[in-house]
Amino acid sequence: MLLYAAESKERRIDVRNPVVLRISIAICVFVSCLFFPSIAYQETKKAIRIAGDNHFPPFEYLSDSGVYSGFNVDIMNAISIQTGINIEYYPMPWNQAVQALRSGKVDAIQGMKYSKAREEVYDFSESYFTSSQAIFVLKDNMYIRQIDDLEGRKVAVQKGDVANDLLNKVNHVQLIEADNQQEAVQLLVEEKVDAFVGNRITGQYFLQKSRQQSLIKIVGEPLDPTAYAIAVLPKNNGLLKLFNQGIDRIKSDGTYEKIEKKWFGEYIMPSAPVLRKTLFYLETGLVITLIIITFILWWNRMLKKEVSKRTKQIERINKDLEEKMVLLKENLYFQKQLLNSAYSSFITLHQAGTVSMINRRAMEYLGLNEKAVGRPFQQTPIVKFIPEQEINAALEDKKMFLQKETTWLQTPSQKRYITYSIYPIKTTTGDSVGVMLNFLDITEQKxxxxxxxxxxxxxxxxxxxxxxxxxxxxxxxxxxxxxxxxxxxxxxxxxxxxxxxxxxxxxxxxxxxxxxxxxxxRPKKSEPVICSLYDVAEGIVRLFKPKIKEKQINIVWEFPEKIEAIADIQQIKQVLMNIIVNAIQAVDEHGTLTIRGYYRGNVAVMQIEDTGAGISEDELDKIFEPFYSRKANGVGLGLSISYQLMKENKGTIDVKSIKGKGTTVTICLPCCRKDEDDVSCYDYR
CATH class of the missing domain: 1.10.287.130 (Signal transduction histidine kinase, dimerisation/phosphotransfer (DHp) domain)
Known part of the structure; x- marks a missing residue:
């Protein structure tokens, strides 16, 4: 290139004087006007507005004298001569040029790099140049080699340049935009950024012009070498026919080659020093090749030694595996003995429902032998007392059934009571591989x-x-x-x-x-309905309000929500009346009576806690016995009847007390409540 002529006269030279080129272009214009008069005067009345970068040498720039020059300008002038179209140039910063084209202030941009994203917005002429980007870094930079190394770095780019599209693919890159590429290069020279990504030729031009090429280097391969062409909006794509005609003609008559050599120079045959340098590189490459071959041979020898070493290791590993297999067999035998010595009966099933293991206790109880292994469970006596649908649910849906009680009529006169559990067998990943059946005869226990x-x-x-x-x-x-x-x-x-x-x-x-x-x-048959425990308790407290006021008892209510239970209202009133009366009598003056309610699963819970004298452990075991009373004139049937009424309502009553600190009575009743999609409700039907 001409840009490198000052650096290496042996590699590149300037073969055309600008004066000579202007004379040549003038001759071309004269010939075109002579032989193609119709073309020369075509559309002379309307000038085409062409925008371009005002600071993008050597492609397009305003010279020190204010003349708009550059490779792209000469190309457009040559096209103008060939086609006879009038051109008006509008040099401006690149991002403004792009905006001018989009807004319709200009008809075309004389040089734009093609990309898929831009193709969705613009129509392009035939390519007249191949443009590539490059990564410029400081001379002493050793950590940036390719575009992926720019991750997390500050990178200078020109506003609106295609480099922005390239860098959008890099994570966490911080883009510093400049109005032109010279400003972007200067940001790198001043160490305000870690790199500059821009046009390869333009970047070198600015560095050589400012004599700063010794500070900067280009790393990596050329980025995104892509066609460079004239861009218009789709509504103006009729201009592309004229532009394409002009490009074809300047390429065929040699004008394009002259313009290219003017701005970029040409290669010449290498001189003797270059040949010596090339020979030196070849010799160096040969030495490196010999070193690589020697290294490969040495490495091959080391690999053989390593293979021999690994082979011995594998032999030792195989020996260890054999020892572990023996240990595993012993463990399996131990587990089998353990299962056979268990008091319960165990049977495991494969996922397909066939018996995989059965311990001795199960074989003796069911009258089976070792031949039962491999048979479907439906062909064994277990289906006579364990529901088949439950086993299938455990196999298919991983459901678990724990401590369920059933009966087995072994003979017409012999009824056996059995408890059983069904456990899904799962792998470490949660996949089901079978089930385990555990059952025990509890007839004697019953x-x-x-x-x-x-x-x-x-x-x-x-x-x-x-x-x-x-x-x-x-x-x-x-x-x-x-x-x-x-x-x-x-x-x-x-x-x-x-x-x-x-x-x-x-x-x-x-x-x-x-x-x-x-x-x-003979407690009467309960008639359960949904009732509010708070309303029941509040009514009883109101009933004993004179006695509470007399002893100045503090009543504390702890009901965070409306607590509803399913019970016979009159029977629950009788139970609460006995409990609250006992609590009022047990509390001294200025004492506290706390009544709280809450849900625990599908159970409604109410607690009556007092700060009375409390009950000793010996007395606590007798409070539900009939005719046991700690009161002087008490009959001792209140808590006994309350216990019977709670059983009648499918509930429980529990008393906890600490001598000298107080007593807490807890009653639990079934309830019906909805938790999201799950409904837990006691069924009385």
Whole structure:
């Protein structure tokens, strides 16, 4: 190139004087006008407005004298001569030129690099040059070699230049835009950026002109070598025919070659020093090749040694694997012994539903042998007491069934009770590979529980009879005493009145006792409905408001939401009345009674907590027994009846107490509530 003529006269020379070129162009104009007069005067009335960069040498720039010059300008002048079109030039900063074309202020841009993104906006003429970009860095920069190395760096570019499209593909790059490429190059020279990406020829031109080429170097291969052509908007694509005709003619008659040599120079035959330099490079390359071959041979030898070493390692690994296989077999045998010695029965199934393992306990209980392995589970007796649909659900949907109870009629006269669990067998990735069945015969346990329950009922009955005898004896003795005195004091009107009042009172007391006994023995069938625990508790507290006010008890409500349960309202009122009455009686003056409610899963929970004297551990075990009372005149049936009523309503009651600190009574009742897509609801039907 001409740009390098000052650097290396042996490589490039300027073969055309500008004066000679102007004379040649004038001759071409004369010949064109002589032989192509129709073309020469075509569309002379209307000038075509051409925009270009005002600072993009050697392609287009304003010279020091203010003349718009450059390779692109000469190309357009030559096209103008060949086609006879009039051209008006509008030099301006590149980004303004692009805006001028888009807004219709100009008809074309004389030199624009082609890209797919630009093709969507502009129409291009035939290419008359191949333009490429380059990465310019400081001479001492060793870490930037290619475009990917610009990640996270500051890079200078010209506004609107195609380099912006290239760098948009690089992550975290910080673009510093300049009005022209000379300013962008200067930013690099002043070390304000890490690199400059722009036109390869223009960048070198500015560096040589400012004598700064010793500070900057070009790294990597030419970037994006692409066609360079005239650009118009699609609505003006009719101009492209004239431009293409002009480009074809200046290329065919030699004008293009002259313009190219004027601005970029030409290669000449290499001189003797160049040949010596080339020979030196060849010799150096040969030496390097010999070194590489020697290195490859040495490396091959080292690889053989490494292969031998690795072979020995593999042999040792194989030996270790054999030892581990023996250990694995021993572990499997140990696991088999462990399963066979288990009290429960175990059966595992493959994903296809066939038996993969069965322990000795299961074989003895089901009357099977080793031949059962490999058979479908439907052909074994387990389907007689474990539902087949549950096993399929565990195999297909990974469902789990834990501690479920069932019965198995082995013979018409022999009924067995069995508990079973079904576990999906999963891999570390969560994939199902089968299921495990674990079952246990609990018939003897059931019979033992029945025996214990019967003995417990007999013990409770004894306590009940003793309590009844004690409670009935007191009013009967009073009635007997009054009756024996009646003949002696019948004439005494005051005694008769006393007799009538107290005998009636004692009879009423006996009747209430009998009613309590009937409620305890035969609680009525509950009629559950959805009720608000807060409303029930608030009504009972309001009922005992005088007593609460008398003892100045502080009532604390902790109901964060409306708590609803499914229960018989009257029975729950009776339970809460017994609990709240006991709490009021247990609390001293200025004490605190806390009533709280909340949900726990599908259970509604209410707690009544008092700051009373509390109950000892020995007494806590007896509070639900009939006729046990810590009060002087208490009957001891309140909590017993409450316990029965909670069982009738499918609920539970629990008491926790610390002596000297207070007591907390917790009742749990079924409820019906919706949590997102899951509905947990107790079914009474």
């Amino acid at each position: 019979e033992f529980e029945k025996k214990v329950a019967q003995e417990d009922r007999l013990r409770s009955l004894g306590q009940l009879i003793a309590g009844i005898a004690h409670e009935i004896r007191n009013p009967l003795m009073s009635i007997l005493t009054y009756t024996q005195l009646l003949p002696k004091k019948f004439a005494n009107a005051e005694f008769r009145s006393f007799f009538s009042q107290h005998v009636s009172s004692e009879i009423t007391r006996l009747n209430a006792l009998i009613n309590d006994l009937l409620d305890y023995a």
